[in-house]
Amino acid sequence: MKFSRESLKLYAVTDRTWLHGRSLGQVVEEAISGGATLIQLREKNLGYEVFKYQALEIQRLCRKHDIPFIVNDNVRLAMDISADGVHVGQDDMEAGNVRALIGPGKILGVSVRTPEEAVLAESRGADYLGAGAVFHTGSKSDAVDITHEALREICSAVKIPVVAIGGINSQNARELAGSGIAGLAVISAIFASPDIAGAAQELRSLAEEICS
8 A cells, every 4th residue: 555645535534423224344345436545444432442343344445445544543553453544633642742653654644723733743744634624514523614715824834735624525625626635535425425435436526626
C-alpha cells in the first residue's frame, strides 16, 4: 500500500449507526467497490476487543484492495494491529507524541479548524489534515463549522494535503471547488445510503472533478 495525495480523494469514515442488519465488513466492501480510496475506522462506543476484531476485518479488506486503512483516535489499537495509520483530533493525543509512538513509516492525520492548528500539526509530523466541519453535520455532536474561506486558508497554509469533512454530500460537494482540498471525507452520505456503492461512485466522481 502506497500512500499519496490521491489516496485521500474519497475518504470514507465508518459509522455503525447505519448498518441496518448488515456487517461493517459488508458496507465497507461496498464503499470500496464504489470508489472509496481510503477507509477510516471511527467507532466511538466499542470495547477494545470488539474494536480490535472489527479493525482486523476492515484492515483485511483494505489490504485486499490496496488502499490505506486508518484508525481514528485509538493509537494503541493502530499500533497493536500495525494499521497503515491513525487520525487524531485536537482533543486527543498531541500529534508530535503520536508521531513519536507510531514512527516515521505510518500515516498520521490530524483534525484542524484553523490555519494555526494546521501549521502546528504539519510541523509535528502530520501527513495530512482533516478540516471541518465544512457543512453542518449530525455525525459529530461537538463539530464546529468552519467557513469555506477558512478552508481555503488552511489549504494555503500548509504543504501537506487537506481533506474536507462534515456534512458533505452529492448536493453540496461542488461548493468546495477551488478550495485546494485533496479529497472529500464522508460518513453518512455513503454509509446511510441504501445504495452504498452507488453513493460512493457518485461522490468519487465529484471528488475527481473538484479536488486538486
